[in-house]
Amino acid sequence: MNLRIPGPTPCPPEVLQAQARQMVNHRGVEFANLIGRVTQRLQQVFQTKGDVFALTSSGTGAMEAIVVNTLSPGDRVLALSCGAFGERFADISKAYGADVQRLDFPWGSPVDPEQVQLALRKDTSIMAIQVVHNETSTGVTNPLRDIAAVAREYEKLLLVDAVSSLGSLYLPVDAWGCDAVATASQKGFMAPPGLGLVAMEPRAWEANAHARMPRYYLDLGKAKGFLAKKQTPWTPAVSTYFALDVALEMMLKEGLASIVERHASVAQQAREGVKALGLSLLAENESYASNTVTAVRCPEGIDCDKLLRAMLDRGVELAEGQAKLAGKIFRIGHLGYVSENDITGVLEALEETLVALGFKVKAGAPARRD
């Protein structure tokens, strides 16, 4: 199966095989060495000198960790949203009692940094901004660098959901001035799901000193204390650590710049391919179309579920639309362990499927390679 959903993503065989290793003592010397190595490699990928933790959780757990470790109930938070994950991020803060001010943008468009600036000028009680770098539900990448610049100018804490971006898109955490960043092992990292990855920068730790949201399992203060002795507070997902260790080694061997370039290249191939078939993207403008997931409008007269099932029959698994986009779009995941051949396979199957469903594909579609 050509699994082309935006996570869990396929893993290289050597990453999967690393999980077949027998258990080790999670408080022993061998695992301490592994934690030390994984942490240092994560810092390289995050491009940060700050603390990076691998929590036994999904990406949502990592998002919750950066919220509950930096905020207090009642804190006024500006939650930027242009899709389902922006909403989720806002919902997490709300669940823990933050005073959430939503700033919504149309699904298919990015967050506008100027409007963020206006919102901060209008409401000086806002103390933190939360934003999704890459909105997986719409295939839109937000201008995080500019949003971070606004956060720095107005001295607001910046919490970033980088679940479907970090490790695939350019995101130098320190250089851009992000304060807390959440991602997960099963996206750009070519590893199985099970580890939520979190960066905490100095300003986030300052906030942490006063943050009173309740936390225990996801307490990053405890995680920091244990990381000092190369341990985790609770039993970690040992097998997933083995896998992540191998995946990180492969990533750093390929090099961050090459990885970013590879994602840009396969994403362009995907976008050009679907357009050549006569389909259109959900992202209104390609300048902000995501390089990790492409959201494609289901053409009129074609049943989206039927299309996805027919693709499955052809050995390609795509993702459906989420929330209000259900039945309206389908999504092609192209992040992590992905190459040109994978996308060619998607486009070929898509052309066959569309033809079979009676859609008039454009002549000479470049996907076709007979």
Added chain:
Amino acid sequence: MNLRIPGPTPCPPEVLQAQARQMVNHRGVEFANLIGRVTQRLQQVFQTKGDVFALTSSGTGAMEAIVVNTLSPGDRVLALSCGAFGERFADISKAYGADVQRLDFPWGSPVDPEQVQLALRKDTSIMAIQVVHNETSTGVTNPLRDIAAVAREYEKLLLVDAVSSLGSLYLPVDAWGCDAVATASQKGFMAPPGLGLVAMEPRAWEANAHARMPRYYLDLGKAKGFLAKKQTPWTPAVSTYFALDVALEMMLKEGLASIVERHASVAQQAREGVKALGLSLLAENESYASNTVTAVRCPEGIDCDKLLRAMLDRGVELAEGQAKLAGKIFRIGHLGYVSENDITGVLEALEETLVALGFKVKAGAPARRD
């Protein structure tokens, strides 16, 4: 390495190898079938008709889940404790604002159900009881059946940490009347760490309807909604699910009664073996000594760290003492994938180590098999 710590425990090769499988869509048909099968098998092992969830977390995450999904800040809770994990359980409730009333018992002794009854009579404002079935830090198994009977008599919600008991010790969740039970994949289940396992019984769901502790990642209401369509709210630890699926199949093939008997047998072998060497158990009375972990007093004049390091050199990894027992005891884990040979190996290495460290082992110790 003969890994004999109380978790992560060694896994059968076929369980580990299951993790080498490629990723699948966590919202696809294949994974739905797997979730359905795993859930049904977990219900068999928990001996419950209630809901059972596999959360992507450690056992501590599972403990937190049963607290935050059944209680509200200010709720008066009776936290029974006779060791480090009883304290942890109390700390979780405290972190989320419960009004925790601790009832402590000496480390090495079990919880006394009569004192629980007295406490409930004295303080009628208590609404929930939390107890650790098997105290991993001291090698003591609490009389859960009797404690549950008291909880039922006084109509209090009973939250159970069964992390190092369920799947190894006899624990029929429904028959004993436990309301919410937490355990984890890496203990009795012979699987790698990464999945926190939680049972929620009808009374726990009744409590859930009014429970106001904040939660998002560990929200079992959300988990229940998604389980109805054989999904999880967030991306699950797919590889660990693969492993747990295989491990559960092996467990049910062996049979719950046989598993309980095997644990009783290797535990007795461990206890008799260490006593024959002239060592003494931390558990004051063998009637409540745990069948999953044996805590052994470090003999006078022997440095406990040195002993553990010397055991490592002989290929046996034991666990140290936790908190106030550090340096005073060592612990032999014998749960999950464990057989008589494993314990024989521990006892042989222990005898050699003690002799090498100058301890006068008893003559004719049965561990010796020259």
